[in-house]
Amino acid sequence: MPSRKTKGKKKSAPIAPVPKDALNNVKNKIKRENLLYAAKKAHNVSKHKARKERLKMEQADQQLKEERLANNIPTTIERTRVYDETVDAPIEGEDEFEEYFKNKRAPKVLITTSKFARAQAYELSDQLINIIPGSEFVKRGHKFSMKEIAKFCVNRDYTDLIVISEDKKVVNGLTFVHLPAGPTMFFSLSSLRMPKQISGHGRATSHVPELILNNFSTRLGMTVGRLFQSLFPQTPEFGGRQAVTLHNQRDFIFFRRHRYLFKETERVGLQELGPQFTLRLRRVQRGIAEEMEWEHHPEMDKEKRKFHL
């Protein structure tokens, strides 16, 4: 259908798209196809020509490019986000992470799995030990509940507890318990890729990484950001040139780890160290899994432009 093929043209295209009616009047199918092909090609050529001209003009006059970039703001879903009064609102008072931020309490993290975990959970726990400095893994027995484990951790001065949940041999969630007084956050985990699945991956060193937290803007998002922040020591070892990124986009949190390389003075190269995974916040509870502070409901996904983090 010619009409379908003409769809998707940019509004800013230099020439008008192929006129539909003109093609519809051509009865011969092969002819119609040829005409359409020719028209498309012409359109394409003119577009590229216009771009080249623009480039030339912009190289001559830098201001033109700046103007164009300033004016050409595409309407993305993020930009048309539903108004949220908590975005970038100042944090009032103190929260449970005060101990880490004010008193510079060094993090001490315990990592364990759900009961009867299988291989993948242990592989991920290996990775997490690597990523989070000063973390330890303890194999999960079947005797104690998470609340009890959290209590034992408090007695042993741990600041955080991470539990990797696994179901049917697949890791599907991460629980973070900030100690001693919460909060508890549960994230669902998806799209897990181990380093060996990432082509050209590097080998991580034991340096304290730099932490990049992107787009945690609402009050809830700030709490989540502060939780991740409190897992890592406050001063990174820049010599390691390693960075851990938690990038929030439309309430999906993407985890990546890179090493940056200075090949030349202008640009920086990135080498991915892995693993990669995506987190989605499902639940925030006060204390050690007590009152619900926030919970994800499927109805929340109805509104595509409402984001909670």
Place this chain on the structure above:
Amino acid sequence: MKVLVAAEDSGSLKDISFPFGTNTSVQQSTQPTITTFASAGRSSYVQRMLIAKLKSGKAYICIARKGGIIQLYDINPPHALFVEWKDMMHPPDDAFVGLEYVEGKLSSCTATGKLVMRDLQSISDSTNHYYTLLGEPINAFRVHPNQPNVIAYGGKERELEVSVIENLYRREPDSNADSESDQSSSWYIGATPTGRSLSRRKLWKAKNVKNDELDLRVPVWISDIRFLDVNRDSTGDFRLVVSTRFGHVRVYETKYSRKPIVNVEVGDHPLIALSPYTNDNEIIYCDTNSTTARFNVINGRRGGHYSGAAGSILCLDSFFPEQESVAPTISTSDDSNSRESSRQSSIARTASGDVPLLATGGLDRFLRVYNLQTRELVAKVYVGTKLSAVCIIDGSSTVPSEPLSERESDEEDDGVTTEGGRKRRKALKTEDEDDKAGSATDEDESKKRRRKRVRLDDEEASDDDDDEDDVDDVWNLLDTEDDGPRIKEEEEEDKAASSSTAPASAAQSSRRRRKQST
């Protein structure tokens, strides 16, 4: 309207005033004015808060902070600190579980069971507080709204108990009471041979419910208590409703039984707090999973939800326009005066557009105000911190235009709850109202009628005869042995009512059926 909230994160109080229809989530909507005061940090946040109106005409914000501090603030801006009491706390993480103000007595109770009663009529007297130890642990504490010497408490593995403070005498105003003694209360705490301790006598103690279907003991963990039917004549028997951390709502009738007469598991999640409804047949509860709903204590049915909260609700406050800070109740006694007044006030309420309200606050950092009866969201305000206590000061639909101080003093000049005072207050409020609010209430009324909700106390005359039977419905049935003649009387009344007036409700007819069978 004007609401006072306690911020948990900063330990401060916030005075929020806004008109009905405020929603901070809508960028264009009117924004509330928030004044923060009394900051003390998270380490001593406000655990309980209430408004105490003294008989001398002054009103204070009473707050109980973490760490054993009780403070009184002036209710009018700039909210000056009036008095502070600091009790030693053992252990230091002890928490206040109750703060009550009844007839001049401010009672506070901590989780370890230390009950302190202070006489607010003689604040400057340093020896005006009296204490007793109720024993550990206590999670809920209430004072009877009409009898300041009757207390109810319970906790984790601690059954509900009702006690009376014996050395709380009724006497003529004491000559020693100073400063505000002119109109001071006729209640006073008598000096006792034991010094400054209160002597307590146990009136009644609940018994645990029967074992469950697996013959396992049902654990006890009371989270909140409310007295129902507070205007009844006899002073010795009470009706109490209790919420538990295991999701139960239980109703006790002390005269009838030590076990609950209604015991319903309303949900899987622990219940946090209870709040009174416009009538005694229903109660508002909230749980740890962002549910706030109504519960009918007569038939044990769950009512509608007050929806919208994203996180757990920690504090509730009901507001009734005709009797501020006191839950209006259907009187079971044959008190024609009170009935008359309630009828009048219900009419006045419709005219002025004042509606009963419910304010909720909790972990999602929003203050929400609902219409108590229609459950509509009236206002939603982002506060910025978790809320640990909430109190509606002014329930009018507009922002209080004149300084609150004037209105307050005006009110108190009239005396506490005289008819004239109430009328004048109504008149004041009607002036404030705009057309919009009036139409809103009309809608409310019509909706209410559409839903055919039967037992609302502001439905007028036709229901008035039934009031008594409604409340006593279940209990009368249960009391058959003791109370034969009384029921007969009511049956006659009932018949008369059904023949003469109004469509008989389903509840009524079912009751009649049951009565006939007995």
